[in-house]
Amino acid sequence: MQAKESIYKVIYDIVRAIPKGRVSSYGAIANAIGTKGAARMVGYAMNLSHGITPTVPAHRVVNRNGCLTGKHHFETPTHMETLLKKEGIKVVDDQIVDFEKFFWDPMIEL
DNA sequence: TACATGACTCTTA
DNA sequence: ATAAGAGCCATGT
Numbered sequence: 070m071q072a073k074e075s076i077y078k079v080i081y082d083i084v085r086a087i088p089k090g091r092v093s094s095y096g097a098i099a100n101a102i103g104t105k106g107a108a109r110m111v112g113y114a115m116n117l118s119h120g121i122t123p124t125v126p127a128h129r130v131v132n133r134n135g136c137l138t139g140k141h142h143f144e145t146p147t148h149m150e151t152l153l154k155k156e157g158i159k160v161v162d163d164q165i166v167d168f169e170k171f172f173w174d175p176m177i178e179l
Numbered sequence: 180t181a182c183a184t185g186a187c188t189c190t191t192a
Numbered sequence: 193a194t195a196a197g198a199g200c201c202a203t204g205t
Contacts, residue, residue, distance in 0.1 A: 076202070095187055099201085107201040112186035132187060139186030 076104055080114040081121070083175045087129045090156045091173035092165055094133045101175035116142055128152040135168025 079102045087093050095108035104110060111130070118125035119142075128149040132138045140149040140163060150160040159166035 099187085104201065106188080106199080108187035109185050109200075110187090110202050113184090113202075115186055127186080130186080137186090142186055 076102060076107070076110055077114040077117060080111050081118055081125050083179070084115070084118070084125050084127065084130055085123065086175065086179055087126060087173055088178075090158065090171070092129050092131055092135070092153070092158060092168065092171045093173045093175060094131060094135075096133050097172075097174050097176065098130065101179065112139060115139060126152075129156075129173075131165060131168075135165035135172075137163045137165070 080098060083098050083101055084093070095111040096105075098111045099105055099108045115125070115127040115130060116139075118127055127139065128143070130139070137149050137153075137160065140146050143149050150163065153160050153165065158171055165171060
């Protein structure tokens with residue numbers, strides 16, 4: 070635990086700020102927190118967010134293609150798409166339908 | 180300090 | 193259009 074805010078903490082804050090029924094991409098978040106190019110770190114953070122508080126809606130974070138790349142990292146590979154469908158987002162073939170329409174850019178919206 | 184890892188993204192063939 | 197490789201950054205050992 071560092072006295073300073075790690076990029077993870079910022080990532081969690083951004084992800085938690087994603088409105089219900091919307092999704093975001095790793096690159097967009099990385100760009101929003103300032104570490105553009107560190108999209109991999111965002112995914113890393115999501116992996117560590119597993120079990121932290123408050124809960125982090127990692128299911129709302131997908132790659133730039135709108136593909137559920139991290140679905141296999143959840144407790145169940147269906148948990149991610151299930152949650153997204155519950156929020157009104159359509160998921161077909163592990164891919165978000167109309168991703169651009171549901172896309173939420175933390176740099177613009179926030 | 181250097182190497183290895185990773186839920187990504189971009190460029191090139 | 194699809195496939196493959198390289199680039200990018202932060203973290204841990």
